[in-house]
Amino acid sequence: MNRRLAILGTLVVFVLGFLFLRGPTPHIAIKAEKLTDLGPIGITNTMITGWFVVALMVVLVFVATRKWELVPSGIQNFFEAALEAFYNLVTGIAGEENGRRFFPVVATIFFFIVFANWLSLLPGFNVVGWVGHETPEEEQIAAHGFVEGIVFEDLAIGPIDLHYIKPSSPGNLRVTNDSTVIKDDDPKGKDKFHEAEEEGKFVGELIPLFRGVNTDLNTPLAIAIVAFIAVEFWGISTLGFFTYGKKFINFSGPIDFFVGILELVSEIVRLVSFTFRLFGNMFAGEVVILMFTFLTPLIITLPFYGLEIFVGIIQAFIFAMLTLVFGVMAVSHHGDEHDEGHAPHGVPEADAVPEGAH
Numbered sequence: 001m002n003r004r005l006a007i008l009g010t011l012v013v014f015v016l017g018f019l020f021l022r023g024p025t026p027h028i029a030i031k032a033e034k035l036t037d038l039g040p041i042g043i044t045n046t047m048i049t050g051w052f053v054v055a056l057m058v059v060l061v062f063v064a065t066r067k068w069e070l071v072p073s074g075i076q077n078f079f080e081a082a083l084e085a086f087y088n089l090v091t092g093i094a095g096e097e098n099g100r101r102f103f104p105v106v107a108t109i110f111f112f113i114v115f116a117n118w119l120s121l122l123p124g125f126n127v128v129g130w131v132g133h134e135t136p137e138e139e140q141i142a143a144h145g146f147v148e149g150i151v152f153e154d155l156a157i158g159p160i161d162l163h164y165i166k167p168s169s170p171g172n173l174r175v176t177n178d179s180t181v182i183k184d185d186d187p188k189g190k191d192k193f194h195e196a197e198e199e200g201k202f203v204g205e206l207i208p209l210f211r212g213v214n215t216d217l218n219t220p221l222a223i224a225i226v227a228f229i230a231v232e233f234w235g236i237s238t239l240g241f242f243t244y245g246k247k248f249i250n251f252s253g254p255i256d257f258f259v260g261i262l263e264l265v266s267e268i269v270r271l272v273s274f275t276f277r278l279f280g281n282m283f284a285g286e287v288v289i290l291m292f293t294f295l296t297p298l299i300i301t302l303p304f305y306g307l308e309i310f311v312g313i314i315q316a317f318i319f320a321m322l323t324l325v326f327g328v329m330a331v332s333h334h335g336d337e338h339d340e341g342h343a344p345h346g347v348p349e350a351d352a353v354p355e356g357a358h
Contacts, residue, residue, distance in 0.1 A: 010299055017298035022168035024150050024181045026126075026290040029134075030283070032216040033207045045129070045208050046216035053116045053213060086110065093321075094328050098234075102327050105230045109223060110320035113214065117282060117312030120212030121305055126290060129209040131163050131202055144184055146193035149204040151180045163202055174294075214282040214315075217275065224274035227323040228267075235330030244330070270326065274319065281315050 032044035064079040086107055091099030119125075131152055133140070140147045152163035168174050174181075182192045182203060196203050213219045235244045248264040250256040285308045292301045 014296065014299045018168075018296060019170050019173070020167055021297040022174050023165060023294050023297075024174060024178055026294055027205055028287055028290070030217070032211060032218070033129075035129075035207065035209070044216065045211040046213050046219060049120070049125075049210050050116070050213045050219065052210070053112070053119055056119070057111070057115055083107070090324060093324055098328065098331060101234065102324055105227070106320045106324045106327075109227060109323055110316050113223070113278070113316035113319055114313050116213040116219075117316065118309060120210075120215070120282075120286070121289075121308055121312075125210045125212065126208045126286070127206075129207045131204045132207050133204045137204075144189060146182060146189045147203045148182050148184045148186075148189065150206065151182065151192070151196045152202045152204070154201060165206070212282055212286055214278055215286050217279050220275045220278040221271070223278070223319070224271045227274060227319075227326075228271055231323065231326045231330045234327050238331040270322075274322070278315055278319055281311055285311055 032046040034042045034044050035048065036043050060075075061079075064075045067076075069076065087099070087103055090103045090106055093099070094102050133147065133149070137147050150165060153166045155162040155164060166180055172179050179192070182189050182196075186192065193203055235247075238244075246260075248260045248267070250260040285304075289301060289304055289308065292304055
């Protein structure tokens with residue numbers, strides 16, 4: 001009986017959502033939308049979200065540590081447990097000494113990415129903002145005779161004018177045709193636009209105030225550059241500039257030279273792989289959620305939210321662990337120097353075989 005009621009309730013919610021909560025076809029943009037200008041700098045919605053993520057993380061850390069107790073409880077207990085578990089993971093892979101060096105960078109990358117990914121799943125992302133035109137209105141009228149976009153309904157609250165998107169209805173299911181959307185190839189575009197103008201409605205696009213940070217290619221690239229610089233710094237500071245440089249430029253022989261060039265290329269390619277792995281997964285997840293919200297709101301969208309929670313932490317873990325592994329590789333000796341002057345783990349450096357004694 002309970003199972004039948006659950007199935008019936010799910011079906012009812014699905015039908016109601018399909019009939020009355022469907023939105024217009026979402027506008028998918030790879031490039032982050034610009035909200036305003038701050039001097040010569042364009043402020044995008046992903047920048048706003050990034051600042052919000054950092055501020056929220058700072059507040060959480062402050063709340064968790066402002067009353068530090070010897071026996072932790074509550075949020076302090078959770079905070080310490082998460083950090084300790086991640087610290088043990090890092091030191092287990094890199095060793096105690098290198099783990100202490102790598103932990104601040106690796107942990108910052110992991111917690112920032114996972115926090116940003118999960119925060120972008122909250123209500124309000126990609127659906128709240130202000131309206132505008134990606135292409136100037138005058139250019140669109142000159143090209144098509146009308147302005148393409150969504151026909152927004154107007155709502156005045158005192159001196160504030162608000163615009164909102166009219167939800168679907170049984171007469172406008174937005175399956176094959178949507179009367180609230182004007183496309184550039186719409187044969188009735190002029191009529192729809194002039195009708196909207198006569199009714200005083202705004203035709204344009206929604207520019208979200210908040211958008212997932214990692215759906216902007218610039219953010220994964222920036223994190224990848226930080227990881228790249230950290231790895232190179234660890235390698236140079238541990239082995240020395242010339243010893244570490246021989247990994248990439250080695251004139252000992254043609255094979256060593258060729259292998260060094262391959263190492264250099266692979267080092268640079270990491271920037272690309274780091275960037276597009278994170279960007280591709282998070283952008284694709286955002287598109288999937290937007291499209292399923294448009295097609296079947298409420299019920300079928302929920303499993304994809306669960307999937308994105310999992311993907312969000314997995315992508316953060318992969319990014320952080322790859323940074324850690326590349327850091328371990330960077331501080332290890334390479335090539336002919338693999339066995340020279342490098343003591344086994346746990347053996348004092350003085351007991352290592354002196355260089356040149358082979």
